Amino acid sequence: MAAITHSDIVKAPKALLHDHLDGGLRPETILELAEAVRHPLPANDAEALGAWFVAAADSGSLERYLETFAHTVAVMQTEAGLHRVARECALDLAADGVVYAEVRYAPEQHLERGLSLDAVVDAVNAGFVDGCAEAAAQGRPIRVGVLLTAMRHAARSQEIAELAVRYRDAGVVGFDIAGAEAGFPPTRHLDAFEYLQRENFHFTIHAGEAFGLPSIWQAIQWCGADRLGHGVRLVDDVTGTPAGGDAALGRLAAYVRDKRIPLELCPSSNVQTGAAPSIAEHPIGLLHDLRFRVTVNTDNRLMSGTSMSREMALLCEAFGWGWAELRWLTINAMKSAFIPFDERLAIIDETIKPAYAKLLG
């Protein structure tokens, strides 16, 4: 069979669980919004600005990496700015063939110009509604669910958890916690996680990206996370390989696999932050061979210069994967989504399975 190309993958339906709204802006949009709010940028044309974001995220310097978000968040402080970014996010994902996406952002980062938390969520939700309607009119239907993120280093997780639950019937499908892992364990936010569990709500936690097994263990066993944001360092609890016939899982890795806890892996982002040495050496190959509940995600499309189709194309190239693996990853993601079971099943049965049946021939 001929190798699968990027343009083939664009046409296949895909599901995305881990994508940051403030990490996926179009460079042209940043330029236009920044001019309106007089925010200075490191480059003055779209191409140079896009390249600056990727280079800064690639630099290995945490300061430069964080600086990239200072520029995107700066232009997302008004209702019009938030609406536009969300609308374009839905359109861009739909154009890439994504049929289901969970997009996350931290409302507390968008209050600098006086918006309330509710006004931020309303503006983003309205942007997604408009973007999804336009995408459907163009013949590229997409469903977007929102995750509200609380920042690890801050003290607003309870408030953001309550905000997420308040909007659960208005577009918000889950909660997340993000930010630097070292020194800010998820157990600092136990009250919020216990509240969410009492409310029968869903949440994922960024864990096991830079910080390793203790943060994964806390996210699962102390906080009760439904999914792991990244979770890539789970491989530190695996010895041997399936190919060598000597693969063995530690207690934590075995628990995560037994319980089918989804891993939101983000290959390019993991390479940029040093959580994986390269795509070819990314633990996703081993985690796939061991049949963990693996999903592929973009994390920050702007900073990684990537898309869902590109991430999948890179994996096909690195691991020799084909449509069977892409189908497995897509169904894994859809099974792990935070929307109701019957709605997940409808997307799997009516959209994903028929499309991949044709591709698999």
Ligand SMILES: [Zn+2]
């Ligand atoms: Zn992330």
